[in-house]
Amino acid sequence: MNNGTFNVQELRRCLMFKSLPEQDLAKLAEAGSVRSFPKKSIIFAEGDEAKGFYVLLEGMVKIYRISPDSREQIIHIINPGDTFAEAAIFIGSSYPAFAETILDSRCFFFEKKRFIEILRDNPALALNVVISVSMMLKRLVELVDSVSLKSVDARLAKHLLEEAVRHGSRKGDVTVFVLPTTKTELAKKLGTVSETLSRTLRRFQDDDIITVDKRTIGVLDMEGLQEIAGGEQPF
Amino acid sequence: MNNGTFNVQELRRCLMFKSLPEQDLAKLAEAGSVRSFPKKSIIFAEGDEAKGFYVLLEGMVKIYRISPDSREQIIHIINPGDTFAEAAIFIGSSYPAFAETILDSRCFFFEKKRFIEILRDNPALALNVVISVSMMLKRLVELVDSVSLKSVDARLAKHLLEEAVRHGSRKGDVTVFVLPTTKTELAKKLGTVSETLSRTLRRFQDDDIITVDKRTIGVLDMEGLQEIAGGEQPF
DNA sequence: CGCCACATTGAAGGCAGTCAAAGGTGGTGG
DNA sequence: CCACCACCTTTGACTGCCTTCAATGTGGCG
Numbered sequence: 001m002n003n004g005t006f007n008v009q010e011l012r013r014c015l016m017f018k019s020l021p022e023q024d025l026a027k028l029a030e031a032g033s034v035r036s037f038p039k040k041s042i043i044f045a046e047g048d049e050a051k052g053f054y055v056l057l058e059g060m061v062k063i064y065r066i067s068p069d070s071r072e073q074i075i076h077i078i079n080p081g082d083t084f085a086e087a088a089i090f091i092g093s094s095y096p097a098f099a100e101t102i103l104d105s106r107c108f109f110f111e112k113k114r115f116i117e118i119l120r121d122n123p124a125l126a127l128n129v130v131i132s133v134s135m136m137l138k139r140l141v142e143l144v145d146s147v148s149l150k151s152v153d154a155r156l157a158k159h160l161l162e163e164a165v166r167h168g169s170r171k172g173d174v175t176v177f178v179l180p181t182t183k184t185e186l187a188k189k190l191g192t193v194s195e196t197l198s199r200t201l202r203r204f205q206d207d208d209i210i211t212v213d214k215r216t217i218g219v220l221d222m223e224g225l226q227e228i229a230g231g232e233q234p235f
Numbered sequence: 236m237n238n239g240t241f242n243v244q245e246l247r248r249c250l251m252f253k254s255l256p257e258q259d260l261a262k263l264a265e266a267g268s269v270r271s272f273p274k275k276s277i278i279f280a281e282g283d284e285a286k287g288f289y290v291l292l293e294g295m296v297k298i299y300r301i302s303p304d305s306r307e308q309i310i311h312i313i314n315p316g317d318t319f320a321e322a323a324i325f326i327g328s329s330y331p332a333f334a335e336t337i338l339d340s341r342c343f344f345f346e347k348k349r350f351i352e353i354l355r356d357n358p359a360l361a362l363n364v365v366i367s368v369s370m371m372l373k374r375l376v377e378l379v380d381s382v383s384l385k386s387v388d389a390r391l392a393k394h395l396l397e398e399a400v401r402h403g404s405r406k407g408d409v410t411v412f413v414l415p416t417t418k419t420e421l422a423k424k425l426g427t428v429s430e431t432l433s434r435t436l437r438r439f440q441d442d443d444i445i446t447v448d449k450r451t452i453g454v455l456d457m458e459g460l461q462e463i464a465g466g467e468q469p470f
Numbered sequence: 471c472g473c474c475a476c477a478t479t480g481a482a483g484g485c486a487g488t489c490a491a492a493g494g495t496g497g498t499g500g
Numbered sequence: 501c502c503a504c505c506a507c508c509t510t511t512g513a514c515t516g517c518c519t520t521c522a523a524t525g526t527g528g529c530g
Contacts, residue, residue, distance in 0.1 A: 152517080
């Protein structure tokens with residue numbers, strides 16, 4: 001970890017600070033500092049004392065838990081502009097999960113106490129924090145739902161649809177996008193293992209629902225995916 | 236649903252309002268109303284427009300999701316003094332899960348817009364909301380972890396330990412407590428089904444780890460349970 | 471060019487969910 | 501107070517999804 005160049009305006013990429021008056025932003029910038037981490041660094045470990053929270057400026061970070069037999073469940077993939085660990089600082093104690101860089105990353109770190117002080121005098125910011133944490137909560141409800149109630153097929157189909165909508169570009173009849181991580185990481189995010197993911201992707205290909213070439217996915221049959229993803233079947 | 240008697244001070248049972256000045260509390264009381272529901276009523280359904288949030292004054296409520304094949308995953312059991320659906324009102328749109336009474340229940344309902352207005356002028360309250368949502372987030376991380384990475388054995392063991400610590404009383408060598416819900420509901424909370432729970436309880440009994448009589452559980456072997464719950468085994 | 475991490479495929483086994491059926495329990499109303 | 505009924509619980513048999521283990525293929529990078 002070491003410092004890097006930093007422009008206060010970079011914080012505006014983050015929803016939480018987007019609409020903040022210039023002077024508040026300046027005050028915030030003084031409450032923290034830039035930290036850089038190479039790929040595959042542990043930013044914090046589960047159980048570490050929660051001393052503050054982070055805004056990712058550049059790179060990619062995964063938040064995850066590990067099972068006793070060292071299987072990994074990714075809770076969240078952090079992209080530039082996202083915050084992470086903000087909830088941890090409000091319930092004191094310790095981080096409830098691991099944070100590890102997937103790519104070389106640059107973060108802005110807020111010291112807990114100073115951030116909370118600023119929050120006290122800034123209801124607009126407080127509301128933004130509430131919104132941010134609430135959105136994560138919603139995502140986690142979805143994750144519980146997925147992992148507990150859906151098959152790997154359904155989870156994968158849903159994920160592919162989301163990626164296609166978010167990052168896909170239409171090439172004639174098919175929507176094409178590129179996976180942002182390795183398939184092994186994707187498997188962990190879906191709460192499974194790489195072997196199972198591999199098999200499932202193959203099956204989808206055999207059924208002419210998608211094409212796969214390295215990390216490039218082409219969606220041939222949106223309806224088919226939707227069907228698999230959640231198709232509320234009547235009874 | 237119909238109104239019932241209500242004393243403003245009842246809201247103080249809720250952590251969110253515990254330390255609020257009297258006048259703020261009065262203002263809050265005007266921003267909402269009491270709603271009563273008999274056992275097994277749906278308070279709101281997944282997808283319903285999020286018009287506000289609730290404080291449970293009396294009774295018991297479950298928050299849950301349903302799978303396409305109608306299996307249920309309980310996200311959260313709400314007890315008197317707890318709030319629910321507060322996160323939903325900050326991201327607009329709709330409730331992400333079902334809320335259904337397990338017992339006859341009395342709630343205080345806050346209308347979304349008016350609550351947010353009050354929040355804007357009340358940083359202390361805003362901070363409490365952040366804390367409340369953050370705690371739920373932490374619980375959900377635990378739930379994801381449980382459901383995705385742990386066996387039913389481990390989940391049940393962990394749950395029994397928590398109940399024993401929270402609500403148990405020592406009777407000689409054993410810690411005794413009574414399950415607050417039916418076993419079927421417990422199964423759903425653990426992300427499984429009643430048959431599997433039944434079998435697992437039987438196995439624990441056969442191994443002399445617990446005793447079971449109706450809803451009364453006696454813990455004979457705390458260490459044994461801890462072992463099963465998460466015992467980081469060396470390798 | 472050779473290493474290493476990632477990916478793929480096969481075989482085998484287990485955890486846990488489903489289906490079915492038989493008690494058990496508690497609550498309600500006669 | 502008792503009888504009935506709905507719901508919960510338990511047990512057995514079966515099935516299947518998914519993980520694990522093992523081996524081979526492949527691409528990228530030093």
